[in-house]
Amino acid sequence: MSFNILAIAQAGRLEHEAILLAASLRLSDPDFSGTLYIAEPQPGPKWAEDPRMSDRTRRVLTGLGAVILPFETRVFGSDYAHGNKIEALAALPDAPFLFLDTDTLVTGPVSAIPFDFARPSASMRRENTWPKVELYGPTPTRTWKSLYDRFGLEFETSLDRSWPEDYWQRFLYFNAGWFFHESPRAFGNRFLAWAREIRDAPPEELVCQELYPWLDQIALPLVIHSFGGGRPGPELAALDGTATCHYRTLPLLYAREADRAVEVLEAIAADSALRPVLRHWGAFKRMVIQGEGAKARALFDRADLPRREQMIRNRLKREGLWIR
Incomplete structure (x- = not known):
């Protein structure tokens, strides 16, 4: 289709x-x-x-x-x-x-x-970003159910019951x-x-x-x-897999994404018609043209990445390799 x-x-x-x-x-x-x-x-x-x-x-x-x-x-x-x-x-x-x-x-x-x-x-490809659990506030179940109720939706059929009650991946x-x-x-x-x-x-x-x-x-x-x-x-599975890569920032791309994503990026960078235009983007100039992406990639083992994205970001920032 x-x-x-x-x-x-x-x-x-x-x-x-x-x-x-x-x-x-x-x-x-x-x-x-x-x-x-x-x-x-x-x-x-x-x-x-x-x-x-x-x-x-x-x-x-x-x-x-x-x-x-x-x-x-x-x-x-x-x-x-x-x-x-x-x-x-x-x-x-x-x-x-x-x-x-x-x-x-x-x-x-x-x-x-x-x-x-x-x-x-x-x-x-997401993390536990919302809702934030408040000490005396409603549980995640109550929070999400209030939205389903607001729009007349069946809440129970949306749940993944392989996860415990109130665990974020259940929703x-x-x-x-x-x-x-x-x-x-x-x-x-x-x-x-x-x-x-x-x-x-x-x-x-x-x-x-x-x-x-x-x-x-x-x-x-x-x-x-x-x-x-x-x-x-x-x-x-090819989305966020073999067919697409949602890299978010170029430093994160070099730090954690598969070799194929880097190959595609650098093949584009080698295109003489595109490279002069992309040079106007500071992150591209530093990460790709000036080679700082290779430094970012050397900092991490793709087979054993930190559990949370923020940990990767923090290390890149400490090394002066964070730019958007």
């Missing part, structure tokens, strides 16, 4: 990440038959500064086969840029889609993954680095409405909880569950 890919870009780091994403798709999946849409927020009252990409980046992305997709920001904006992935769905043609965070490399044929677009899912919780569905219009409308309601009128069980930056990841499992989706099965 043909499908489209959606990513978000705007001025600064994201526009350079979008070039890496588009170039890696062309390199690693030349038979991809859909369209890569790079959604771009337009200036308006929700943005303190013009969020649009440079003309230089636009030319490069178009040359790589991407389509620039302008969209209006009506709910979120500069106060919560994660909301771009929610609002951009309304601008996408209503056909099956895969959303990828812009800080993702395509490392294999995503077109070969047997998606069931009628059963949405999302990335399980349907995703990283929003990738997700998919058959209709961006239906999915996006519900995602936007529910995220907005959680922000503006949360259940009382959320009174002590931080909603930013987790709002998209709070609403996402509710939306996926409402469309009959759930945790990804083994058929989707």
Whole structure:
């Protein structure tokens, strides 16, 4: 089945990440038959500064086969840029889609993954980031159930009962680095409405909880569950595996990701048409061109990484190798 890919870009780091994403798709999946849409927020009252990409980046992305997709920001904006992935769905043609965070490399044929677009899912490459357990506050079970109750969803069928009660992995919780569905219009409308309601009128069980930056990841499992989706099965293992790498930052890519991700990154860096443009990104210049990525990679054993991402970040910072 043909499908489209959606990513978000705007001025600064994201526009350079979008070039890496588009170039890696062309390199690693030349038979991809859909369209890569790079959604771009337009200036308006929700943005303190013009969020649009440079003309230089636009030319490069178009040359790589991407389509620039302008969209209006009506709910979120500069106060919560994660909301771009929610609002951009309304601008996408209503056909099956895969959303990828812009800080993702395509490392294999995503077109070969047997998606069931009628059963949405999302990335399980996440940590225990939300909710935070308060000493005298509601339990995680009560917190999550209040959200399912708010939107008329069955809570019990969302649980993974192989985990103990109140343990975080018992609950349907995703990283929003990738997700998919058959209709961006239906999915996006519900995602936007529910995220907005959680922000503006949360259940009382959320009174002590931080909603930013987790709002998209709070609403996402509710939306996926409402469309009959759930945790990804083994058929989707290539996402966050052999087909995609959600690296988050270039120092983290070098520190912990598979050799294939580094190979793809450095193959793109060797492209004489792309290298001069990517040099404008400080992290790329230092990590790739000046070779500091190799230093970051030498600090860690990929077969025995620290348990938490923050521990990797802290060591990179101590070594002066942390840059976004």
